[in-house]
Amino acid sequence: MAVAQRSRTSSWSAVLKPLLGQGALIALLLLVAFAAFRYEGFLSAYNVSSFFRYNSMFMLIAIGMTFVIVTGGIDLSVGSVAAMSSVIAALASPYGLLAGLLAGALAGALVGLINGLVITRLRVEPFVATLGAFLGARGIAQLASRQNAVSVDQNGTFTKLGQGDFLGLPIPVVLTLVMLATGMVLLRYTRFGRYALSIGDNEDAARLMGFNVDSVKLGVYVFSGLLAGLAGVILASQFGAGQPVEGVGWELTAIAGVVVGGTLLTGGRGSLGNSMVGVILLGLIFNVLNFENGKGIISIDVFWQNVIRGVFLLVVVVMQSSRLARDNH
Amino acid sequence: QGGALPKLAVKPKYRVCFNQSEMDNPWRLAQTKSMQDEAKRLGWTLIFTNANGSAAKQAADVRSCIAQRVDAIFLTPREEKPLTPVVLEAKRAGIPLFVIDRKVDEKVAKPGQDFVTFIGSDFYQEGQRAAEWLVKETGGKAKIIELQGSTGSSPAIDRQKGFADYIKKYPGIQIVASQTGNFTRDEGRKVMEALIQAHPEATAVYAHNDEMALGAITALETAGRKPGKDITIVSIDGQKSALDAIIAGKLGATVECNPRFGVKAFQTLKDYAAGKKVAARLVNEDRFFDKTNAKQMLASAF
Amino acid sequence: MTEDALLHMSGINKAFGGVPALRGAHLKVMRGAVHALIGQNGAGKSTLLKVLTGAYSRDSGEILFDGQSVDFTSPKQSQLAGIATIYQEVNLVRLQTVAENVLLGHEPRRYGMIDWKAMNAQARDHLNKIGVNIDVTRPLASYSIAVQQMVAIARALALNAKLVVMDEPTSSLDEREVETLFQVINQLSHSGVSVIFVSHRLDELYAACSDITVLRDGQTVYEGALKLTKLQLISTMIGRNVQEVATQGQTGFVRHQHEDEVLLDTRQMRRAPQVQDISLQVRRKEVVGIAGLLGAGRTETVRALFGAEPAHAGEIHFKNRSVRWKTPSEAIADGIAFCGEDRKHDGIIPDWSVRENLTLALLPRLTRAGIVNRAEQQRVVEKFAERLNVRCASYDQPIRELSGGNQQKVLLARWLCMRPDLLILDEPTRGIDVGAKAEIQNLISELAGDGLSVLMISSDLEELIEGCHRVTVLRDGRTVAHLSEKELNEESILSAMAHGSAADPASGEQERVLVNAGGTTSGGLHDGR
Amino acid sequence: MMVANPKLPVQRPTVLLTQHSALLALLGLILFNILTTPNFLTLNALNINMTQTATILIVAVGMTYVIATGGIDLSVGSIMAISGAIAPLLFISSGLAPTLGIPLAVALPILAAGLCGAFNGLLVTRFHIQPIIATLVLFIAGRGIAQVISGGQLINFPDERFKFLGTSSILGVNIQIFLMLIIVIVAVWVIRSTLFGRYVVAVGGNPEAARLSGVPVVRTKVIVYTISGMLAGLAGLISIAVNNSSDANLVGQNMELDAIAAVAVGGTALSGGKVSLFGTMVGALFIQLLRYTLLVKGVPDSVALMIKAAIIVIAVALQYRRRK
Ligand SMILES: Nc1ncnc2c1ncn2[C@@H]1O[C@H](COP(=O)(O)OP(=O)(O)OP(=O)(O)O)[C@@H](O)[C@H]1O
C-alpha cells in the first residue's frame, strides 16, 4: 500500500471519484451494448436468464471471496467445496428441497470453519490452509460420490432450486440477490463487516484496538464456505447431479472477478457490487464468444479463444488499474 | 417428457452447434477436426464451443446455442447426468439434438424421443475387448497394472468395469495396482515409474487410453523392462502413434475408439431432416489393432 | 496510599527469546494522576505498557487494576476493563474513515446496524474536543502522521476509560497540538481518570505530569512525585551522575562555519497539490532547517526533491548542475540521502537484521562484481551502530524486535554511512531519548564540519534554533520566509509559520490545514489565512 | 549502556528450525518408505524420485524468487507449454541441421519464456496489476498461445536427439538432477551473496523502504519474473524431452500449484521478504515423495487427496509453532 499513505485527494478528484475505479463497469456496459447491437437473441429473455442462472454460482462464490479478500486473505478451496457440496446436496435431495439445500450449504460452511480454524489457531497462511482444503474437499467429493456423478432426486422439489423461477426470476438469481443484499448489509452496517475491513487494512492495529480478530476471520471463512456450498447446491439442482469433478478453476474465476471489480488483494477495501460486475464481465466474454462464432463470419479458431479471453482480461485489468492508480495519486 | 422430437426442415445449408467438452488430448482434437472438416466440406456454419472440461460450462454453452436458435445441436457430453437437463431444454426449444461419443442419462432423456440419436462407441465393451485380448495373449496368467482415465469420467468408469467384469472368470489374472493417469502421457509415465518400482512382479499393463500406454512404455524402458517382451500392454483408442508402437513391438494391442464423427453425424442429420428413419442408437463399429493388422491400418488411424 | 492506586504492576518480568526486556519492573499509578513513564530507548517502556494491556503476555509478576488482580490476555480485555491505549506506532486502520477509526468497536447502532450518521457526528465531537476539525468521512490515510496521532488520541478518549495509556503521543505533534492535548489530559485527570504518559521531551512532562516512573534496562530505578530537575531525571535515566550529564548541554549541536558555495538550489519547485512554490538553498557544510505547521508541505517538499514523488515543475540545481531526479536512486547516486518521517512504512524492513537494514542503501558500494563484500559490510555496521549506540542483542537481530528509538538510530546510520553530500532528515530525532538525541545532533554537527550539508525538518523548534544555520519556513506549500542565524528565535519562526505571507494569496482558499486549536488560547496561530 | 556485543553468538533458532520441520517431515517419509516399501532403497527409486522432482523444483526456484518479492506467478505452467511448443518447430519442422536446430531449440524457447516472464513483470510494475491477476493473464492466454503455435496437435518427435535433456546423464547423474542441483546452488548463492539477491528480498520486505533506499524496485521485479519465466521455459523443455512429445494442452498443467506448495512447505513466507531456497528444495522433494508413497501404497485418489491436504497443512503449521 505504498501509494495509499501518500495519497491526498484534491477537490478535483473528489468530484470524479465516483467515476474512478469503475473501469469494470464501463467495460461491462460497452460489451453489453456492443453485443446487443451485433447479435440477435443476445438480450432475449432466454439468454439473459440462462446466463444468470449459470453465473449465479460464480456470483455467490465471489460474494464470499470478497469478504475473504477484504480481510487480506484468500480462499482457494471454493471450487472443490462447491463440487463437494453438490455431491452432498444430491445425496440429501431425496429428503426434499430443504434437506438438500441445508446439507450442501452446511457442508460448505463446515469446510469454511476448518479453513478458519487452521488459519486462526494453527496460524497457517490462508493460501496454504485453503490449498489444503482445495485438495481435501475434492477428496471428500470423490469419496462421497464414489467417483461418479450422483443423480439428484428427479421427482422431488430439489431440482426447482436450480431450474425453477420465483416471481419471474430464476431461483438461483433470487438466491444470489438475497445473499448479495445480506453481504452488503454485513459489510457496511455491521461490526463484523467493519472489522473484516479493518483486519485486512492492518491486522495488528485491529488486534490492538481490541477486536476479536480471530473470530472475525473465522466468520469470514465460514461465510465463504457457506456461499461456495450454496453454489454447489445450485450446481446439483440446476444440472440434476452432484458433480465431484466440477468446479476446477472456479477459485481463480472468483478471485479474478473480485479483482477486476477493483478490490485490492492486499485487503482493507472491497465492494460487493463491483465484484458482481467483475464476475459478470468475465462470464460474459464466454457468452459473447459463442455468439460471435454464431455469426459465422470470422469463426474464431478454437485455440484463439483462450488467447482472446486472456487479452480481454488484460485489457480490463489495465483499464481498472490505471484508474485505481490515478485515484491513488 | 412428452411431445415428439422437433422437426428439421430440409435445407441446403444448416447452422449447427458442436459443443465440445474439452480439447486437451489427441482424441478430442481429432474429434473436433473431423466435425469442422465436414462442416467446411458441406459449407455449413458450425458454432464451436469448448467447455474446458466443465460439464456445467458445457451446459451453459448448449444454452447459448439454443439462444441463437441454431438448426441443430451436436453435443459430446462431458458427463452423463449434468448434461441431461439441457438436452431436454433443447427439445423444449424445438431444436433437434444429437448426442455423440459419451452418453447422457438415458433414464431421463431418451434417445429417439427426447433427442434424435446417440452416436458413439461402447466403452464397457472396449474394456471387455481389451481384457479378452490380454487373457488370450497371456494364457490366462497375468499380474496387471491398470492406468485409469480421469477420475469420474464415463470412459474411465466403463472401461474399468468392462475389463474387471471380464477377468472375473480368470483366477490367474489379477490387478496388482490401479491408479489414475488422467488420460495423459506425462502422468501415465510418472505413475508407471512409481508403480513398476513397487510392483516389479507385474507382467501386464492395461491403460484406458493410448496416451497413457505410451507414457508407460517410456517408464518401463527407463526401469529396464522390455515392453512387449517381458511385459504385455493393451490399451484403447487406436491412434497412429499407438499403432507405431505396435509395429515396433512395444504395445501389444489397442481397441479402436474412433473419434471421427464428422461424416456420420452430419449424414445422420441430413437423413433426419429428410424424414428417414434414424435409429435411436448408432453404435460405432470399432476395429481392433494388434501386430497382425497394425501396418495395414496405420494410414487409416487417427 | 496503595488503596488510592488505580494500577499497581509489580515484579514484572518479560524476555524475548531469552533476552530480558523487563526485569522486575514496577509501576504504580494513582487515581486521577498523570503519570510520566520515561527511560532511554529500549528501556522497556512500551513493553511494560503492552504487558499491561495484554498485547504481550508477561513471564511473571502481578498486576492489580482497580483493586483486582488482572491478567489480560488480549487488548480487548484490557479495553473492556477500562484501559484505553495509544500505542507508540500509530496503530489505526488507514483505509477506513477517520470516524470509524475513532469509534470502531463501539459504533453507535440502530436496530443492530451501524448508524453512520450518528457515528460521523460523534467522531466529529470527539475530535473537536481535542481541537481537530477535519472531514471525518475521509480515509485516515489521507492525513499526515500528526493528524493520525490526534485521531488515535480521540479514539482513546472516546472509550471513556478509567486509565488512558499514551505511549509517545506527542512525537509527531507540534507545540500547539501538544498544548491542546495537555488541556484534555488535565480535564481527564480532574474527572478522576488516570493517564500514563510516555515522552522523550522532558519539558513536556513538567507541564503535564504529577508523578513519574523511570525505567532503566528493564528495571524501575525511580518512582515518585515529579520533583526532580531535568538534569536529575536524565542522570537517573542513563545511570550516570549529574555532573557528567550537565557537561553535555541541552542539545548536542556545535555550529561549524559553512562555506559559501551553494550546493542545492531549488527555484519554484512544484508538485501539486501539496508543493506549490518552493525555493530554497543549502550551502556546503550548512545545516538548513525547514519549519512549518502541520500540513505545510514540508514532507512533500523533501520527497519531491529526493525524487520519491518527483517535482512537476521548477528548477533544481545541485552542485551547479541542473537536475530533476525521477527516482530516489538517481538522487542517491548524486550524493543525496533522505531519512523519512514514517519509520514503519518507509524505513525499516521489519524481518531484516540490524546489519542488513543499516547497509541497505550502501549495498551497491559494498559490492564488487555483483557480490556483496561481507567483511566490509560488517565493518561499516560495527562502526556506525556503535557510534549511534544502537541497542540490540546482536546485529543479526531482526530490526522489528528493536525498540522504536533504536530502530530510528539504525535508519539514521543507514544514511550516515553513505557519506552523502546532502543529508535530508525528516524529523530525525523523533522518539529518540535525550541522551541519544544529543549524540545524533553531535554527529550531525560533526559530519557538517567534515563537509556534509543537512536539510532538516523538525517540529522541535529548539532543535531548529540551536542546530541550524538558517531556517526556511513553509506555509501552504510555499516558502514564506528564510530566517538567517541572527533571526532565529522561537517568535520569528512561529510568526512566519502562521502569518508568513504566501506569494499567491489565492492559495489560502484551499481547504488545507484543518487542524486548529478549537477555541483554545492559541487558536489565533492557526487561522492565519 | 548495554550495547550489542556482536562477537557473542546469539541463538537464532528460527531459521534453522523452520527448515528443519520440513526436513523432519521429509526424513520421516523416507524412513516410512524404507521400512514399508519394497525396493525403496534402490538407485532406481532414488532416480525416479529425483527426476520427477526436477521440473517442479526448477520452477519452484523461480517461484521462490517471485514470492520473495511479495508476488506470485500463476503462469509458469502455460509458459512451460509455450516453450514446449516452440522447441519442436526448431528441431523438427525448421529444416535446420540438427547441430544448429537442437541448440536453437533449447535457447530460443527459453528466451521466449523469459519474454513471457518480462511481460508479467511489466504488468506488475508498470501497470500496477496485482501479481495473481497479472500472471493469470498468461495463465489463460499462454496456453492458448502454445496451442496456436502447435496447432493444438500433440507433436511426437520422430528422432530421439532432443531426448538428451530428459534422459542423458553426466558422470552417472541424470541431466535433470544435475540441472536441478546447479540451479538450486546458484539460486542460493545469488540470494545470499549478490546485490541483486539482497534487492529481491528487500523489495519483498518493504517495497517503499527499498525504493527510498535506492533499490531499483521495478527492475528487480521485472528480472525476477523473467527468471521465473526462463526457469519455467527450461522445465517445459525437460518435460517434452522426457515424454518425447509435446502436447501444448497438457505440458505444465497444475505446475503452479505444485511449485507454490513446495515453496510454502519449505518455509518461505508467501507474503514476501523471507526466503528459504533450501526449504523449497526440501518442500519439492517432500511433495514428490508424498505423491510417490501414496501411489505405491495404492491409496485411492480420493483418500490420497485428503492425506496430501492434511500433511501440507500440518507441515506448514509446524513451522509456525517452531517459529513462535
Ligand atoms: N517483539 C520483540 N522481540 C524481541 N525483542 C523485543 C521485542 N519488543 C521489544 N524488544 C526488546 O525489548 C527491549 C525494550 O523495548 P521497548 O520497546 O519496550 O523499549 P522502549 O522503552 O519503549 O524504547 P523507545 O523509547 O525506543 O520506544 C528492547 O531491547 C527491545 O529490543
Ligand SMILES: Nc1ncnc2c1ncn2[C@@H]1O[C@H](COP(=O)(O)OP(=O)(O)OP(=O)(O)O)[C@@H](O)[C@H]1O
Ligand atoms: N485538504 C486537506 N485537508 C486537510 N489536511 C490536508 C489537506 N491536504 C493536505 N493536508 C495535510 O497536509 C499535509 C501536507 O503534507 P506534509 O505531510 O508534507 O506536511 P508536513 O508539513 O510535512 O507535515 P507533517 O508534520 O505532518 O509531516 C498532509 O499530510 C495532509 O495531512
Ligand SMILES: O[C@@H]1[C@@H](O)[C@H](O)OC[C@H]1O
Ligand atoms: O480415450 C478417449 C479419451 O481420451 C477422451 O477423453 O474421451 C473419449 C475417450 O474415448
Ligand SMILES: [Mg+2]
Ligand atoms: Mg517505546
Ligand SMILES: [Mg+2]
Ligand atoms: Mg512531515
